[in-house]
Amino acid sequence: MFIYFEVIKELEPKNILDAGMFLKRIGNVSRQVMNQKIPKEICLDGIDFFPEVCFPVWKNVYDRIITPQDFMTGCGSEKYCLGIVLGSDGLEKDSDLENVFKKMGSCCEYLFYDCQMVSFMKDVRDKMVRDIRIGQDIYYFMDNHI
Numbered sequence: 833m834f835i836y837f838e839v840i841k842e843l844e845p846k847n848i849l850d851a852g853m854f855l856k857r858i859g860n861v862s863r864q865v866m867n868q869k870i871p872k873e874i875c876l877d878g879i880d881f882f883p884e885v886c887f888p889v890w891k892n893v894y895d896r897i898i899t900p901q902d903f904m905t906g907c908g909s910e911k912y913c914l915g916i917v918l919g920s921d922g923l924e925k926d927s928d929l930e931n932v933f934k935k936m937g938s939c940c941e942y943l944f945y946d947c948q949m950v951s952f953m954k955d956v957r958d959k960m961v962r963d964i965r966i967g968q969d970i971y972y973f974m975d976n977h978i
Contacts, residue, residue, distance in 0.1 A: 833858060833865060834868065834966075835918075835964065835966060835971055836854055836855075836916065836918060837865065837868035837869070837870070838868070839914070839916075839944050839973065840870055840874070840914070841868070843913070843914055843942065845874060845912075845913035845914040845942070846873075846874065846875065846913050847874065847875040847876075847877070847910070847912050847913055847914075848870075848874060848875070848876050848877065848912060848913070848914045848915075848916060849877050849878075849879065849912040849914070849915045849916070849936060849939070849940060850876060850877065850878045850879070850894070850916045851878075851879040851881075851900075851915065851916065851917045851929075851932055851933065851936060852879065852881055852917055852918070852919060852920065853878035853879065853880050853881075853882075853894065853897070854916065854918045854919055855878075855893055855894075856878065856880070856882075856885075856893070856894075857882075857919055858919075860893065862892075862893060863876070863893055875895045875896075876893070876894050876895050877894060877895055877896045877897070877898065877910075877912070878894040878896070878897045878898070879897075879898055879899070879900055879903050879932060880897050880898070880899060880900075881900060881928075881929070883897075883899060900928035900929075900931075900932050901928065903932060903935065904928065904931055904932065904935060910939065911939055911940075911941070912936075912939055912940045912941070913940070913941050913942065914940060914941070914942045914943075914944060915936040915937075915939070915940030915942070915943045915944070915945075916943075916944045916945070917933060917936070917943070917944075917945040917946065918944070918945070918946050918971075919946070920945065920946050921946075933945070937976055940976060941975075941976060942973065942974065942975060942976060943972075943973070943974040943976055944971065944972070944973050944974075945971070945972050945974075946969075946970075946971055946972070960974065960975040961973070961974045961975075962974075962975075
């Protein structure tokens with residue numbers, strides 16, 4: 833959870849695409865956790881892989897919530913500064929995840945993802961990828977300038 837907020841704080845993106853809605857899945861009801869927060873000025877959009885679990889509070893956390901299908905059919909045509917996919921092991925069962933992740937590569941300047949997503953990255957030789965290790969966990973930050 834700390835790394836999610838730390839990357840946002842360091843990058844200072846104007847907009848974020850959170851595939852899998854990490855804040856929703858960890859039970860957050862605001863954009864703030866302890867002393868970390870996502871400023872309201874940052875547009876935070878979420879791709880919801882679990883729309884059947886819906887509470888109105890998440891409409892206050894995320895500026896816009898879309899389904900993977902809507903994202904794939906053009907609803908996600910905007911350009912984002914940062915795309916995030918964390919906790920992807922809980923999303924693996926969804927058949928759209930690989931396609932969503934690949935499409936994020938074409939609409940996000942930077943991607944921040946966990947090790948589960950590495951299997952979807954067939955050709956990253958032309959990209960600048962940096963691994964971030966926190967204890968036993970490894971995360972990846974890709975400079976994907978589009």
